Amino acid sequence: MQHHNSYKVLLLLSMYFFGECALADESAVQSKLFMSDAIVRFEQAKQGLSNRAEYCFEQEEQNTVSLNDEWFLAQAENTQQTILFALSIKAMDRCMSDARSAFTLAVFNVAVESGDTEKLEAWYELRRIESFAVPTNLAKKETVELLSSLDQKALLRLSKHPELSKPFRIQNFP
Numbered sequence: 001m002q003h004h005n006s007y008k009v010l011l012l013l014s015m016y017f018f019g020e021c022a023l024a025d026e027s028a029v030q031s032k033l034f035m036s037d038a039i040v041r042f043e044q045a046k047q048g049l050s051n052r053a054e055y056c057f058e059q060e061e062q063n064t065v066s067l068n069d070e071w072f073l074a075q076a077e078n079t080q081q082t083i084l085f086a087l088s089i090k091a092m093d094r095c096m097s098d099a100r101s102a103f104t105l106a107v108f109n110v111a112v113e114s115g116d117t118e119k120l121e122a123w124y125e126l127r128r129i130e131s132f133a134v135p136t137n138l139a140k141k142e143t144v145e146l147l148s149s150l151d152q153k154a155l156l157r158l159s160k161h162p163e164l165s166k167p168f169r170i171q172n173f174p
Helices: 002-020 027-028 034-063 075-115 116-133 140-150 150-157
Strands: none
Touching: 034 075, 075 116, 075 140, 075 150
16 A cells, blocks of 8 residues: 555654764754753654554554445445545554654754754654655545545544554455
8 A cells, every 4th residue: 555655664764864863063962961851752752653653554454444334335436445545544644643743742852952953854854745645546636526525424433433543454444
């Protein structure tokens, strides 16, 4: 699945880059003692993001969806596939959300406390790239129009369905 791969690529890029980032200048190195809490929180958040991504990808592989929702089953097969595709992206975003937020805050705190904005700029750039890495199928005008034309309350209800609220792969749908 294309979104699955884009998440993995972004995660690998971020972990590689943030593993390689150093403090910007000597004065920042000298103030490391005062920044140690921010750096420790950053490292913990980085590890937390990596752990969470691994967990979410495992969930995506393992979860099988068996959906007997009357509204969903009444939709055409291509509409069902589009709905599942959109909900799988939403589920992955939901799974990663807390870890991504904690990491964002940790990156911001390091920048504020040290004046070193390298990590913040890199995270901003990766998040910008991620926003453009929306799977092509989901970004198509027809897909947006189709999803917009559907009963939004039904879509929201489906997104909260236990089997669809955690990461899943469309291929795992019977």
